[in-house]
Amino acid sequence: MSSSNREPAIAFDLANRSVTGTVKFTFDGQELRAHEGDTIAAAILATGERCLRVTSRRSEPRGLFCGMGVCFDCLVQVDGRPNVQACRTTVTNGMRVETQHGAGVVEPGP
Amino acid sequence: MSDRRVIIVGAGPAGMSAALAMVRAGVRPLVIDDNPRPGGQIYRQPTPATQAVSTATKNPLVHEFLQQQDKFEWMVETTAWGIFPTRRLAITRHAQSDIVAAEHLLLAPGAYEYLPPFPGWTLPGVMTPGGAQSLVKSMGVMPGKRALVAGSGPFLLVVAEQLHRAGVEVPAVVEMAGTGEVWGALPRLLRHPRLLWEGAAYHRRLRRAGIPLLRGHVLIEARGAGEVREAVIAPCDENGNPDRGRTRTFAVDTICAGYGFVPRVQLAQMAGCRLLFVDAIGGWVPLVNDELETSATGVWVAGDGGGVAGALVAELEGALSGHAICRRLGAIDQGSYDRLCKPIQRQLARLAKFRAVLDRVFRIRPGLTTLADANTIVCRCEELARSEVEAGVAVGGTDLPTLKVMTRLGMGPCQGLMCWPATARLIAERTGRSVEAVGPWSPRPPIMPVTLGALIDNRPLLGENDTVKRDGITSR
Numbered sequence: 297m298s299s300s301n302r303e304p305a306i307a308f309d310l311a312n313r314s315v316t317g318t319v320k321f322t323f324d325g326q327e328l329r330a331h332e333g334d335t336i337a338a339a340i341l342a343t344g345e346r347c348l349r350v351t352s353r354r355s356e357p358r359g360l361f362c363g364m365g366v367c368f369d370c371l372v373q374v375d376g377r378p379n380v381q382a383c384r385t386t387v388t389n390g391m392r393v394e395t396q397h398g399a400g401v402v403e404p405g406p
Numbered sequence: 407m408s409d410r411r412v413i414i415v416g417a418g419p420a421g422m423s424a425a426l427a428m429v430r431a432g433v434r435p436l437v438i439d440d441n442p443r444p445g446g447q448i449y450r451q452p453t454p455a456t457q458a459v460s461t462a463t464k465n466p467l468v469h470e471f472l473q474q475q476d477k478f479e480w481m482v483e484t485t486a487w488g489i490f491p492t493r494r495l496a497i498t499r500h501a502q503s504d505i506v507a508a509e510h511l512l513l514a515p516g517a518y519e520y521l522p523p524f525p526g527w528t529l530p531g532v533m534t535p536g537g538a539q540s541l542v543k544s545m546g547v548m549p550g551k552r553a554l555v556a557g558s559g560p561f562l563l564v565v566a567e568q569l570h571r572a573g574v575e576v577p578a579v580v581e582m583a584g585t586g587e588v589w590g591a592l593p594r595l596l597r598h599p600r601l602l603w604e605g606a607a608y609h610r611r612l613r614r615a616g617i618p619l620l621r622g623h624v625l626i627e628a629r630g631a632g633e634v635r636e637a638v639i640a641p642c643d644e645n646g647n648p649d650r651g652r653t654r655t656f657a658v659d660t661i662c663a664g665y666g667f668v669p670r671v672q673l674a675q676m677a678g679c680r681l682l683f684v685d686a687i688g689g690w691v692p693l694v695n696d697e698l699e700t701s702a703t704g705v706w707v708a709g710d711g712g713g714v715a716g717a718l719v720a721e722l723e724g725a726l727s728g729h730a731i732c733r734r735l736g737a738i739d740q741g742s743y744d745r746l747c748k749p750i751q752r753q754l755a756r757l758a759k760f761r762a763v764l765d766r767v768f769r770i771r772p773g774l775t776t777l778a779d780a781n782t783i784v785c786r787c788e789e790l791a792r793s794e795v796e797a798g799v800a801v802g803g804t805d806l807p808t809l810k811v812m813t814r815l816g817m818g819p820c821q822g823l824m825c826w827p828a829t830a831r832l833i834a835e836r837t838g839r840s841v842e843a844v845g846p847w848s849p850r851p852p853i854m855p856v857t858l859g860a861l862i863d864n865r866p867l868l869g870e871n872d873t874v875k876r877d878g879i880t881s882r
Binding site: 331332333334335337338339341342346347348351352353354356357358359360361362363364365366367368369371379383384386 | 440441442447452453518519528529530531532533534536537538539540541545546547548549550632633670783786787788789818819820823824855
């Protein structure tokens with residue numbers, strides 16, 4: 297692939313990124329912060345956590361893999377709904393994200 | 407269902423430049439893309455938070471595309487999941503679905519990274535270079551603290567340098583192609599001094615950063631419990647076969663591995679386009695004529711989705727197919743078409759020669775098929791081990807559709823994208839045939855998961871030209 301793409305010069309304090317964010321969400325009950333426009337996967341990885349789901353057959357951990365929505369390895373539960381792609385879904389205020397175990401669980405609606 | 411004159415699938419470099427070519431001729435296409443912002447993977451735009459602190463200038467093509475957006479219909483976060491006769495495109499957006507038909511359908515879906523299975527490749531922390539790049543580049547997130555970059559191709563250098571700049575320690579870049587091969591190719595690259603210079607600049611920056619480039623080496627294993635902790639590499643011969651007696655181990659928390667790109671041809675396949683096997687540009691690609699129309703009338707393919715050649719070629723191909731469609735619609739005459747397209751075709755021919763040299767150096771080598779052991783996962787979705795896939799091949803699963811029915815390989819949510827290229831090579835090796843003889847994957851709609859709710863909520867979906875403005879990206 298061409299190397300002519302222009303990348304932004306990132307001026308974030310990368311190490312303290314998950315502390316300085318303005319978007320609050322929870323991951324497995326723990327309150328975390330993200331920056332506006334972060335994907336769920338990015339917001340979780342920024343805290344150092346890597347495992348996003350546990351597989352059905354071998355019960356193995358999986359994390360972000362392709363980062364562009366083609367591999368479906370980063371599936372998480374969001375607000376009681378399984379199979380949400382963490383790499384393509386923007387994190388929003390108050391979002392409840394959970395590790396997906398196997399096929400996940402569909403919580404009954406309100 | 408509603409009809410459009412032209413639909414463009416994908417707003418990467420090919421799709422964007424095609425749309426702009428059409429807009430200039432007064433044709434108003436519908437452009438759909440599954441991302442929230444235009445640019446595709448290569449010109450991926452920063453998120454609002456990153457934008458606010460970024461000093462980068464916007465990519466000029468993305469800039470113009472956004473400026474012209476009132477002249478075309480524009481759907482973001484919209485996924486194309488199937489094509490039905492004739493040129494009827496099935497799309498879904500925000501749990502709603504529609505079928506849109508077009509007189510001309512331009513497919514610009516791009517490509518995704520190729521990573522053949524190796525022990526430990528499913529561990530969290532192992533990701534594609536593109537996956538790591540998007541974290542750093544568009545969101546300012548480090549994928550880890552210490553990342554080995556491995557695989558083959560110039561893209562590795564780009565990502566290694568970006569990771570380093572973001573503060574990630576990169577202990578080495580591991581490149582399968584040997585030093586002799588890379589140097590041997592140099593004389594044939596000299597006719598493109600600008601591109602060669604770009605490559606040299608990346609090498610220089612890596613050297614300055616103190617990141618060693620280990621050519622003629624291959625990543626053979628990722629180790630760790632729960633997440634990656636170690637990367638094991640070995641020197642390899644020119645066929646990519648590792649010398650397992652001389653391994654080296656790196657303590658890392660991240661591995662970014664990729665061996666080039668695979669074109670996304672599923673939509674073209676469903677549109678009935680004839681495919682051609684060209685290993686050097688990613689395997690199966692739609693057969694096209696010199697203005698990029700496929701064997702299916704009114705279906706066109708531009709960019710990496712028609713064969714991997716990078717962003718520059720994608721932009722040119724987008725413009726070429728855009729002009730060709732305009733001429734077909736009568737929006738420009740033959741004279742204008744010739745004037746616009748002759749220089750593009752000349753430039754494409756020149757770039758093709760440069761690419762061919764690189765494609766040869768950074769090719770997929772047979773040794774990669776030896777990396778997975780019996781217990782290594784081959785199909786990541788269905789969790790099938792190499793031994794299970796081989797058992798299927800042994801009892802008659804010697805082509806991909808048959809193997810799929812026998813083993814469930816490729817039946818998970820990725821619909822075979824991740825496993826079929828490596829599995830085709832595995833079948834070829836097991837049966838003593840060429841990868842071409844094994845044949846392509848057989849995609850079926852939906853190629854991306856669609857909820858039943860979205861199928862039921864079938865309604866005319868219209869362009870949402872204000873969405874991008876709401877994201878705050880158009881301010882300049």
